[in-house]
Every structure is written in structure tokens, then in C-alpha cells.
Amino acid sequence: ENYGICTSTTGTNYYVRVLSTLNREELKPNASVALHRHSHAVVDILPPETDSAIQMMKMTEKPDVTYQDVGGLDVQKQEIKEAVELPLTNPELYQQIGIDPPRGVLLYGPPGTGKTMMAKAVAHHTDAAFIRVVGSEFVQKYLGEGPRMVRDVFRMAKENAPSIIFIDEIDSIATKRFDAQTGADREVQRILIELLTQMDGFDQSVHVKIIMATNRHDTLDPALLRPGRLDRKIEFPVPDRRQKRLVFQAC
Structure with missing residues (x-):
């Protein structure tokens, strides 16, 4: 018994x-x-x-952050427009020139450099549903819940397409793999494997874009950065004097 x-x-x-x-x-x-x-x-x-999607995920209304609210970062704005906004708003442009748009985008740089604001801004300028998740929220106290939550995120994104999945602090679940010594380590590795599987499991016609953000891109598992997953990497450096002035002007 x-x-x-x-x-x-x-x-x-x-x-x-x-x-x-x-x-x-x-x-x-x-x-x-x-x-x-x-x-x-x-x-x-x-x-x-019980639905882990309801407990964890935040599918927000269209964010009210615009590109004008993000001071400076003109190069980064142009890159994210090309990688995320245009494929969702004008997919025929990529079809005409015969190339596939990036499936996923990695925003990396020190804390406080505008990564999250930029993700919200690109969502504002599209009609896509915006699903935001913090990577550490996948690591739950019960075995197997993390991989299930990953599946729920992608299921919700497909059901509400066009959509943008924004996973912040991706380094909390996607660091370089090693010989796991504890159950917690093995669970994190299972979460990463499920994430990679889900990223490989849908095609461009679904109109789901993935944006991930990290402060430490050098610690990420190389499998996450392979072509077909996070195709575009956009750096957010510490602002110089000119960039700082533009940030204050946007406030």
C-alpha cells in the first residue's frame, strides 16, 4: 500500500x-x-x-513600450526589426528573396542595458501575442514539471500565433552541460533538452518567434546557439557617454 x-x-x-x-x-x-x-x-x-501554463506563464496584452522609449541602441533596433518584426508583419518580403528569417534571437549583455525593453518594444509594433517567461521559473520543486512547462509554453504560442516567446534569464536553464551530480542538475538538463526539442519541432509557417535574453552568453550550451535555433545574436553593450545621453532624453 x-x-x-x-x-x-x-x-x-x-x-x-x-x-x-x-x-x-x-x-x-x-x-x-x-x-x-x-x-x-x-x-x-x-x-x-492543474495547468502549469496558468501558474507560470504571463501572456500579456500588447506592451506599451515603443522604440522611442528605448534610448539609443539604433543598431540593435534595426537588427531586431529585421529578425522579429518584419517576419511577423511582412513575411512575404522574405519569401520574395527566397530566404528564411531567423527562427530565434538572443539578446545578450550586462544587466540594465535594455534587453527586456527591446523585447517589449518589438512586440508592441506587431500584432503578436507576447508570452514572457523567466528561465528560473521552469525549475520547479517537482520532478518532470519543468519539461512539461516548456511544452506548455510552445503549445500556447502555437495556439495564439502569431506570437513571440520571450524567455528572460535563459542562462538559468541553458548553461553548458556536464555530468549531473544531483537530481536538480539532471532536471535542469532535461528542461534544456525539451527546450531544444520544441525549438526544432515547428516550422516557419507557424509564425512563432523566440527571443531569449542573458547576461552571460559565454556560459550557454553551444547546442542552443546552433543554426536553426538562435540564428541571430544581438549584443547590448554598456552604454558610452553618447548612449547615456540618449537614454536620459528618452526618459
């Missing part, structure tokens, strides 16, 4: 211990349960309507 077999959202079967405090009448075949990250014990019985 104190043990059972369950299948995680990653597809792995576990022979697990069931806490004695749980209501056995609610523990039925095909019930959704929560596993402890380290011991894999069943610690909770989840209601059928």
Missing part, C-alpha cells in the same frame, strides 16, 4: 513510495501526482484541472 509505479512527464517509470498522509481514495489509476525532486516519493495528488 505504501508503494506504487508512476510515469513522469519525461516518460520515465518510477517505483515510488507514497506518503502515508495522502488520501488513498483519491489515489486512483491515471491520477496526476507530484514527485519529490530528490526522493521521488509521491508527496501530493494534483487536481485534474
Whole structure:
């Protein structure tokens, strides 16, 4: 009575211990349960309507940030227009010249240099749904929830296309892979693998664009930066004196 077999959202079967405090009448075949990250014990019985997408994701209304609100960064504005805005608003331009637009864009640079504002600005100038997620929110306390949330993000983006997925602090789940020593490390690696799978799983006709932001692009897993995933990298450097003046003028 104190043990059972369950299948995680990653597809792995576990022979697990069931806490004695749980209501056995609610523990039925095909019930959704929560596993402890380290011991894999069943610690909770989840209601059928549990939806990680509702708990985590923020599909906001059109952001009110415009390009004019972003001081300076003229080169970065032009690059993100070409990589994200034009493919969503005028996809025929790319079809006419016979090239595929970038599937994903990486914004990188020190904190406070305008990466998040730029992502909001490009969403403002399109009719795309804007789905914002912080990378660390994928790392949950229950085994398998992170990969499931990744799938939910991309499912929501496809259902609401055209859309923009903005994942901030991507370095929290996409650093270079190593021999995982703990259950938490293995879970983060499963999240990254699921993210790569989802990025490879849709074509350009879906009209979903991916923007990721990081302060430490040098720590990212090379697999994330391969062609067909994050095709365009846009640097946001520390502003010089002229750029600082433009920032204050925009305030």
C-alpha cells in the first residue's frame, strides 16, 4: 500500500513510495501526482484541472513600450526589426528573396542595458501575442514539471500565433552541460533538452518567434546557439557617454 509505479512527464517509470498522509481514495489509476525532486516519493495528488501554463506563464496584452522609449541602441533596433518584426508583419518580403528569417534571437549583455525593453518594444509594433517567461521559473520543486512547462509554453504560442516567446534569464536553464551530480542538475538538463526539442519541432509557417535574453552568453550550451535555433545574436553593450545621453532624453 505504501508503494506504487508512476510515469513522469519525461516518460520515465518510477517505483515510488507514497506518503502515508495522502488520501488513498483519491489515489486512483491515471491520477496526476507530484514527485519529490530528490526522493521521488509521491508527496501530493494534483487536481485534474492543474495547468502549469496558468501558474507560470504571463501572456500579456500588447506592451506599451515603443522604440522611442528605448534610448539609443539604433543598431540593435534595426537588427531586431529585421529578425522579429518584419517576419511577423511582412513575411512575404522574405519569401520574395527566397530566404528564411531567423527562427530565434538572443539578446545578450550586462544587466540594465535594455534587453527586456527591446523585447517589449518589438512586440508592441506587431500584432503578436507576447508570452514572457523567466528561465528560473521552469525549475520547479517537482520532478518532470519543468519539461512539461516548456511544452506548455510552445503549445500556447502555437495556439495564439502569431506570437513571440520571450524567455528572460535563459542562462538559468541553458548553461553548458556536464555530468549531473544531483537530481536538480539532471532536471535542469532535461528542461534544456525539451527546450531544444520544441525549438526544432515547428516550422516557419507557424509564425512563432523566440527571443531569449542573458547576461552571460559565454556560459550557454553551444547546442542552443546552433543554426536553426538562435540564428541571430544581438549584443547590448554598456552604454558610452553618447548612449547615456540618449537614454536620459528618452526618459
